[in-house]
Amino acid sequence: MSDTITRYFAAFNAGDTQGMIDCLSDDVAHHVNEGNIRVGKEKFAEFCDHMSRCYREELTDMVVFSTPDGSRAAAEYIVNGTYLETDAGLPEARGQSYRLPAGSFFDLKDGKISRVTTYYNLSDWMAQVSA
Template structure:
């Protein structure tokens, strides 16, 4: 059950089907991304992803490793994307999902912000 909700999260993100995230997030979900202010609440989270991914013509989070406990899942990810101008963006990331009652209550994401800024800079 726990892994299925995280798999649904990645499927929705990768398909730009952000409305489907309503089914995986707890009402009071928190999203913490290195270098950014926290996003708190389901509605804010649903608005967050289209904004973050708006400059990508293509993007994909491919999970390369799963570490699972009863209430948390850690995923190692290879992100691959293409900006609207055609430039590629690739980087590894680590996501930690805290789960509650079969939903995602908190997502914490780490990646090399300096490298990503360099890749997306105009």
């Protein structure tokens, strides 16, 4: 199942939202850092559209782990980004770059991602874009 995760992150780095969606179950539960749980591919796509408007990101130094039965996985990586457009409630965007460690956790069912949870340190990001 880690190849599903590898495809998901390759699509992310390519800016290929549809490629990411193709890795998801129809009822995917998307747990975002500092936000509400979004259920379903449509909500995931809306989130990706918003993120693409406000941020340009590439993930590097990726390490993927998975359980022997393939039902769960995790990834640790570095987010290398540019803050493109001011996101509501956050500092003003001026093209600031940032670099921060992050991680994602996954449930997998029938070869698809049924849950994705992402964590990063929001305080670290805020300090970087506010400097």
